[in-house]
Amino acid sequence: MLKWLIRLFIFGLFLSFCAIAGVFVLYQQVKPELPDVSELKDIRLETPMRIFSQDGELISQYGEQRRTPIAIEDMPPMLIDAVLATEDARFYEHPGIDVIGISRAAVVWFTTGEKRQGASTITQQVARNFFLTREKTITRKIKEIFLAMHIESLLSKDEILALYLNKIALGHRSHGVGAAAQVYYGKEVADLTLAEVAMIAGLPQGPSVLNPISNPTRAAERRAVVLGRMLDTGKISRVQYNDAMAAPVAARYHGAEITLSAPYIAEMAHQFALSMFGEDAYTKGLKVYTTVQSEEQQAGTQALVDGLLAYDLRHGYRGATEQLWQGAPWSNEQITEHLASLPSYWPLEPAVVTAVAARSATVQVKNKGELTLAWDGLKWARPYIADNRQGHALRQAKDAVAVGDLIWVRPQGEQWMLAQLPEINGALAALDPNNGAITSLVGGFNFTLNKFNRAQQAERQMGSNIKPFIYSAALDNGFSLASMVNDAPINHWDPGTRKSWRPRNSPNVYDGPMRVREALARSKNVVSIRLLQGTGIPIALQRLNDLGFDTANIPATDSLALGSPSATPLQMATGYAAFANGGKKVTPFVVQRIEDSNGIILYEAEPMVTQVISEETSFLISEALNSAIWGGSSRGRHWNGTGWRAGKALNRQDIAGKTGTTNESRDAWFSGFTPDRVASAWVGFDDFGRPLGRTAYNANLDGSQVAGGEFGASTALPIWIGYMKAALAEFPERDRPMPSGLYTATIDPNTGLKTTGKGITEYFVPGTEPKYYSRPETSQSFGGTSVTDDLF
Known part of the structure; x- marks a missing residue:
């Protein structure tokens, strides 16, 4: 028995040796193929790229793996x-x-x-x-x-x-x-x-x-x-x-914890990081900090959405998206399921009309349940007939909605109102004029609905937004803010086309000789043309080129003075920044810095600033554009500038800006600034040929509604104001110091000449001041001539 136990023990040792030998042989065979696991000591887990606002709010996240x-x-x-x-x-x-x-x-x-x-x-x-x-x-x-x-x-x-x-x-x-x-x-x-x-x-x-x-x-x-x-x-x-x-199985898909909605900014920052780091940007755990502050970005988004919805509301209701049933009504479960399958486009939510009373409607709203649309939320919805024509004011709810209608609704204070997806679109671009950092940018009504970034990519005709650039070239070539230029009709015969070119003012009034300051503030078209002719088209084109506009394909014609060239809202804001910062061209940028997953800075922006206009000329244009907000006096009366609504809304003396409307109101602009912020708002249809139209007074709405033509002052300016109200809250009002290269003189506002009597103060570059004094008997008023033009 002992002998067998000894043999069994030896056999066991043999098997153990064989096992160990086998493991050793296996190890030797696979050893060359084994990776070096020491890298686990310093492993860097693949993490997505995240985009933040300047103040640390998460805007977006990019990468296959979360x-x-x-x-x-x-x-x-x-x-x-x-x-x-x-x-x-x-x-x-x-x-x-x-x-x-x-x-x-x-x-x-x-x-x-x-x-x-x-x-x-x-x-x-x-x-x-x-x-x-x-x-x-x-x-x-x-x-x-x-x-x-x-x-x-x-x-x-x-x-x-x-x-x-x-x-x-x-x-x-x-x-x-x-x-x-x-x-x-x-x-x-x-x-x-x-x-x-x-x-x-x-x-x-x-x-x-x-x-x-x-x-x-x-x-x-x-x-x-x-x-x-x-x-x-x-x-x-x-x-x-x-x-x-x-416990119930309550899981549902949650996207990244986005705390700031800025999708157009996120995509711009995403593309920048991708250009720097390639596909590794998606796995290196990059933290990309943009230049936008969350409050300003939210204000820009809200302002644009409000402006576009306001335009859409005053042009009338285009009807339900779809009629879901004709016979037996759907059950609540069917309606809920259908609504859950539909997208939402903030602030609009899909809804289904389930009952209609005389002046109210009951609706089931996605994720909100059953709600009531009161008369205040319905009464705006007179029928849309065309962009320049609306039907009669609504009398009862059934004139707008019916049971089974699939509609859009949106919050209105504590209540909800009938809404619709706007066909109009727009953009807002805002910068710090001192370094080019983008402070707010919104490229359209809704990124999910349409990802085209109109602020950065939509080149639209400038209209009268171009005039400050034309005027700045004129001030560098012998003109002053007091120079008198004739606001009178132009009839130019073109022997090449054998046609007469008759550019016109809007509104249809000519006021005779007027000062350059007043002409810019009131956006006089024919004065702009005469200044271009007096300066020279090549000089004006060079000024546009210096400010960053692409002039290669701009026709060298007098129509340049009326805004025939095209630009994006971001380019426009960049151009106007030179008037806010003392004549410097800035290069807009959206990424402030990029950090790796350990917080080490891999990139930090270095703003590019170049002097392209004299400080004196920049100051003079700012002064004239301030008059576009606050107006002035001449010919014995006070006149308003085209941007007077901004002064009324913001009540600040340091704001300046210019309206712009293209032929047949296809594009509406407002660009303006303070020493701390510059912004450009644009509104138009993506269809270049579709005019913005007109609206009639809606008897159901209050007296503050906009009626008549859609222009820069009525359509784009409210968006600019909405953004600036929030953006300027942290910046106290401050004066622009007069450059040392200027001096002041008292002039007669009616003649632009010096005066020893009662007059106004004007700024001059030495050598451009008036040489003579005004005599009381030479002051006169000029009548008006009626002509029509929509370029202002």
Whole structure:
């Protein structure tokens, strides 16, 4: 008996030696193919690029994988317990491999021929996730075992677990528990309930088929398994188990935690980062800080949306989007399901009319339930007939809506009102004029609806927004703000076309000789043409070129003075910045700095500023554009500038600006500035040939409504005012200091000549001041001649 025991012992030693030798041989065979796991010491998890406002609000996130790395000490113990109970209960005891599990998997393979995944510890999963594929082969499994053992010798258990919890794929492009908590529940991991923790802990085995969004039934079954193992291992009590089991599967998809809506800004910053870092920008965890402040960006967005909706409201209601039923009405469940499938376009929400009374309507609104549209929310909706024609004022609700209508609604204070998606569009671009940093930019009514960035890409005719540039060239070539130019009709015969060119003012009044300051403030077209003729087209084109406008394709004709060239709102704001900052051309930029995932600055903006206009000329144009806001006096009466509404709304003396409207009102502009902000607002149809039209007075609305033609002053200026009200709140009013190269003189406002009597103060560059004094008998008034033109 002893002899057989000795032989059995020797045989066992032999088998052990063979096993060790076999393992050694296997190791030698796969060793050349094993990666260097030491890089795990300095591993940098792939994280998406995030775009922030200057004050740290998240604007957007770019990257295929969503990941939010979390240190192990910040992981909730409950989450760690759930993962270990489900994936690797002996994680803190084993050396990286589970011998019993491997043996069990080997028996299954020898007896059935099936290569099942099982027996992988968390360390083995880390090895596979970072270095290997998921193919089920013996070779891959052997490599996985050796790598796991090497990892265990290199890293602590907590370090291994942290890598696992931050790397593992958990469905819907979320990688790691931090991202999964946000994607499924919109929470930080520390805020998850036990039921939510168990749901996430059950995902690693099958994230595509076990997640609660794609398959809530299977997800609930998997959650029960996790909770059962936590109960068996003593990590939770029976009461906790029962409560978590009873919790509903309430997961839904949550996007990135966007705290500031600025999609056009986000895309500009995204493209900039992509140009610098290529495709690596999506995985390096870049933090891109833009130049916009959240409050200013919100103000710009609100101002543009309000302005476009106001235009749309006064032009009439185009009717329901669709009639959902003709016979039997839909059930509440059918309506809810249909609304859930439709998009929302802030601030508009889809709704279905379920009842109509004499002067109200009941509607079911997406995600809001049943609401009432009172008469105040309906009475605006007279029929739209054409862009320049509306139907009669509404008398009762049924004239606008019917049961079964699919409509749009939006908040109106505490109530809701009938709305519609506007066909009109627009843009706003605002800068810090001193360095070119973009402070607010909105490229259209809604980015989801249409991603075309009109602020940066839509080249539209400038209209009278061009005049300050023409006037600045004139001031550099012998004219002054007191120079008298004849505001009288022009009839120019063109022998080439054998046609007469008759540019006209708008409104249809000519006032005879007037000062340059007044002509710019009142946007006199024929004066602008005469100044261009007196200066020379080449000089004017050079001024536009110096300010950053592309002049290569601009026809060298007198129509230049009326705004025939095209520009984007961002280009226009950049041009006007030179009048706000003392004559310097700035280069607009949207990215302030870029940091890596560790906070190291990889890029920081260096503003480009170049002097292109004299400080004196810049000051003089600013003065004239200030008169466009506050008006002036001449010929014995006070006159308003075209931007007088801005003065009334903002009540600041340091604002300046210019309206602009193109032929047949296809484009409406307002560009203006203070020493601290410059902004340009544009409104128009994406269809270049569609005029903005006209509106008649709506008897149902109050007396403050806009009626008549759509022009820069009535259509674009309210948007500019809406933004500036918020943007200037932190900037106290301040005077522009007069440059040392100017001096002042008292002039007669009717003649532009010096006077020793009662007059007004004007600024002059030495050599441009009037040479003579005005005599009282020479002062005179000039009558008007009626002509029509829409270019102002």
